[in-house]
Amino acid sequence: MEVISNNQLLATIAIAALYDVYDPELGLNVVDLGLIYQVDFDEDAKKIDASMTLTTQFCPMGESLTRNVQRVLEEVFSDYLVEVQLVFHPAWNADRISAEGQAFLNH
Numbered sequence: 250m251e252v253i254s255n256n257q258l259l260a261t262i263a264i265a266a267l268y269d270v271y272d273p274e275l276g277l278n279v280v281d282l283g284l285i286y287q288v289d290f291d292e293d294a295k296k297i298d299a300s301m302t303l304t305t306q307f308c309p310m311g312e313s314l315t316r317n318v319q320r321v322l323e324e325v326f327s328d329y330l331v332e333v334q335l336v337f338h339p340a341w342n343a344d345r346i347s348a349e350g351q352a353f354l355n356h
Contacts, residue, residue, distance in 0.1 A: 252280075253287040259326075263288045263297070266325045270317045273310060277353055279318060283345025286336065288322075290329075297322055297331045302341045311335065 254260030270279045279285055279301065287300040301318055303311045315333050322331045346354070 252285050254289060256290040256292075259290045260288045262325060263299075263322060266321050267318060270314065270321055272304075272314060275304075275354070277346075277350050279314060281347040281350030281353070283341065283347065283350070284314070285318070295329045297326060297329045299331065299333045300336050301333060302336055304341055306337055 252260060252264055254263075264280055264285065267280050267285060268278045271277065272279065272282055272284075275282065282304070284301050284303065285299070286302060287298075289298045290296075291298070299318060299322060301315065303314065308314075315335055319331050319333045322333075323329070
């Protein structure tokens, strides 16, 4: 599972923070679930554009997860405007779950 970014250093910080955002139905964080696709930084405009997906388009927790991703990024990068876009291409599948996530879900 790889998150695309135009700034790997800042993305590492962002991803580390996003480990605290959990899918309440599965009890697994959005990073290990593979829901975070991209986190780009415009340092001149002080803006973060993040793209994420859901396990299904009709996930009842979608709005909450998206809001929590935005909240966490705003806390860590308090001087940035954060926009989180929900995307469904490519479609999420279980292959995106990290090894740690697989171990958690299969225990």
